[in-house]
């Protein structure tokens with residue numbers, strides 16, 4: 001059993017480190033950690049948290065954050081946004097970057113990889129035969145090391161891949177067995193997975209053209225979200241596009257982003 005004091009200690013640690021607000025999520029915290037505590041023989045949550053706080057880069061701290069993130073994602077999620085990207089954003093971006101042929105796309109909470117791989121498929125599909133001349137590598141980041149491992153492996157259940165348009169399944173995946181597909185090397189090469197905590201300073205030197213930051217800010221409080229969006233704004237190219245989750249909102253009075261259509265904004 002977790003005591004109220006232990007719960008508050010975890011809430012405040014996780015908020016400070018990752019921005020994730022668990023203050024109303026006691027059942028979730030317990031549900032996700034109880035087994036782990038037992039398996040690893042801790043006699044109390046305090047004993048575990050002592051280790052986490054003493055070794056912030058240690059395995060316990062990593063396990064804690066990995067356990068408390070919510071990683072739900074799927075191929076072709078909120079597909080209107082992908083279609084808008086391909087039909088409206090890419091043609092314009094291509095015109096503006098004809099000289100450099102360098103697109104800077106960041107998928108900021110990429111989870112197990114379904115979203116950034118989809119972005120890479122769209123780039124390859126849109127650019128067609130010209131594709132090899134362009135650098136459109138997608139940077140995909142997440143705080144959770146476990147989901148990044150899965151993303152790099154690129155192996156997915158057959159029924160989840162089959163949510164994609166058929167032409168993409170055929171072109172970008174190969175069957176591993178009766179139940180699974182793997183992303184082909186050609187596509188894998190187009191996505192760079194890195195661990196990155198959105199609470200840290202954004203590392204970009206060159207301005208970003210497109211940012212997908214979907215279904216992660218719902219876990220942050222308003223102040224954290226506003227600060228993050230302001231940091232992202234600073235790193236974007238003028239006219240750059242920002243995509244957020246369809247259930248997320250952005251108050252127009254607190255942001256410099258311009259509204260384009262639901263969940264899509266521009267610098």
Ligand SMILES: C[S@@+](CC[C@H](N)C(=O)[O-])C[C@H]1O[C@@H](n2cnc3c(N)ncnc32)[C@H](O)[C@@H]1O
Nearest residue numbers: 018069071073109111143144197198214215216
């Ligand atoms: C629900 S998933 C969203 C996945 C995908 N963007 C989508 O919309 O389908 C949220 C992801 O945000 C990540 N996350 C949470 N807090 C984070 C932080 N501070 N920095 C980076 N990633 C974070 C989680 O690990 C999780 O994989």
